[in-house]
Amino acid sequence: xxxxxxxxxxxxxxxxxxxxxxxxxxxxxxxxxxxxxxxxxxxxxxxxxxxxxxxxxxxxxxxxxxxxxxxxxxxxxxxxxxxxxxxxxxxxxxxxxxxxxxxxxxxxxxxxxxxxxxxxxxxxxxxxxxxxxxxxxxxxxxxxxxxxxxxxxxxxxxxxxxxxxxxxxxxxxxxxxxxxxxxxxxxxxxxxxxxxxxxxxxxxxxxxxxxxxxxxxxxxxxxxxxxxxxxxxxxxxxxxxxxxxxxxxxxxxxxxxxxxxxxxxxxxxxxxxxxxxxxxxxxxxxxxxxxxxxxxxxxxxxxxxxxxxxxxxxxxxxxxxxxxxxxxxxxxxxxxxxxxxxxxxxxxxxx
DNA sequence: CGAATTTGACCGAT
DNA sequence: ATCGGTCAAATTCG
Numbered sequence: 001x002x003x004x005x006x007x008x009x010x011x012x013x014x015x016x017x018x019x020x021x022x023x024x025x026x027x028x029x030x031x032x033x034x035x036x037x038x039x040x041x042x043x044x045x046x047x048x049x050x051x052x053x054x055x056x057x058x059x060x061x062x063x064x065x066x067x068x069x070x071x072x073x074x075x076x077x078x079x080x081x082x083x084x085x086x087x088x089x090x091x092x093x094x095x096x097x098x099x100x101x102x103x104x105x106x107x108x109x110x111x112x113x114x115x116x117x118x119x120x121x122x123x124x125x126x127x128x129x130x131x132x133x134x135x136x137x138x139x140x141x142x143x144x145x146x147x148x149x150x151x152x153x154x155x156x157x158x159x160x161x162x163x164x165x166x167x168x169x170x171x172x173x174x175x176x177x178x179x180x181x182x183x184x185x186x187x188x189x190x191x192x193x194x195x196x197x198x199x200x201x202x203x204x205x206x207x208x209x210x211x212x213x214x215x216x217x218x219x220x221x222x223x224x225x226x227x228x229x230x231x232x233x234x235x236x237x238x239x240x241x242x243x244x245x246x247x248x249x250x251x252x253x254x255x256x257x258x259x260x261x262x263x264x265x266x267x268x269x270x271x272x273x274x275x276x277x278x279x280x281x282x283x284x285x286x287x288x289x290x291x292x293x294x295x296x297x298x299x300x301x302x303x304x305x306x307x308x309x310x311x312x313x314x315x316x317x318x319x320x321x322x323x324x325x326x327x328x329x330x331x332x333x334x335x336x337x338x339x340x341x342x343x344x345x346x347x348x349x350x351x
Numbered sequence: 352c353g354a355a356t357t358t359g360a361c362c363g364a365t
Numbered sequence: 366a367t368c369g370g371t372c373a374a375a376t377t378c379g
Contacts, residue, residue, distance in 0.1 A: 129356055131371055144370065148355090160370090 019049035052180045155181035
């Protein structure tokens with residue numbers, strides 16, 4: 001029975017089941033005799049479970065294909081039957097069907113890689129590359145990444161990274177999905193690495209020209225995001241195919257206070273929706289997330305919202321040792337100043 | 352040897 | 366047929 005489900009379904013089921021069980025537990029603890037802390041903890045867990053489940057649903061666009069469960073059900077990800085490399089047989093996963101893939105990118109970030117041709121710095125999460133594509137009309141290929149903990153924790157976050165055509169020091173990064181993993185990343189371990197200096201893998205057994213493309217993601221994300229980040233977001237999915245805004249007060253587990261960009265993705269559609277997306281077109285709201293000290297420059301600016309998808313662009317000057325990025329226009333930074341008062345480890349939007 | 356990347360094929364949408 | 370996103374076998378990395 002469960003054998004036949006793919007991991008997504010299992011994860012989803014697990015989360016929901018867990019939510020239910022936890023809720024029951026909570027009910028038992030509702031007596032005055034119980035400690036409020038316990039309840040609090042349970043509550044958090046419950047929320048997290050549901051959050052995760054919701055994000056999965058959101059992610060998959062919601063379209064399940066009710067399938068005669070229990071029988072057959074090919075081998076989705078595990079693959080058993082497909083012995084031949086090219087899978088033409090085509091029993092693929094249709095357990096969940098993807099809905100239009102077009103929209104759904106939550107946000108787009110422009111990242112200026114610090115030193116000349118470094119890769120697109122790390123954002124504090126562990127990503128695993130799962131594809132790369134040449135994009136029509138672009139000179140540079142686009143790389144597709146998903147959270148390393150996808151299978152282990154069911155974390156659905158993904159991102160795509162593409163070097164800007166115009167300015168090769170800039171990477172456009174689009175994030176989608178929210179991290180539900182415990183960002184197992186270290187970051188305490190990296191003791192202010194300043195020099196990644198020689199990352200020269202001397203031997204180029206195969207020199208595709210993409211050595212630059214790789215050798216990025218190392219664990220020094222620290223410097224990367226610490227410069228502060230301004231984000232502007234807006235609704236980007238036509239509400240109709242989005243989840244009927246749910247709202248958990250959720251207040252994000254900001255345990256480490258590492259940057260929290262990801263947190264808005266889902267929230268945008270979910271929690272914050274009511275608050276933020278009203279006049280869909282306006283270019284009004286932005287959040288500013290400025291996790292760390294040192295942010296001495298944070299210029300945000302927005303470019304135009306893209307045609308249909310309204311993913312917008314935010315610029316995140318992340319640089320290592322660099323002066324405030326010059327290439328992004330400084331035109332509109334008056335109003336967006338950096339607010340130093342921002343709590344570093346607890347973000348709360350909403351003025 | 353396990354984990355991450357590379358890369359061409361597959362697939363859904365257009 | 367084309368394009369963008371994903372899969373997964375093969376390959377490389379650590």
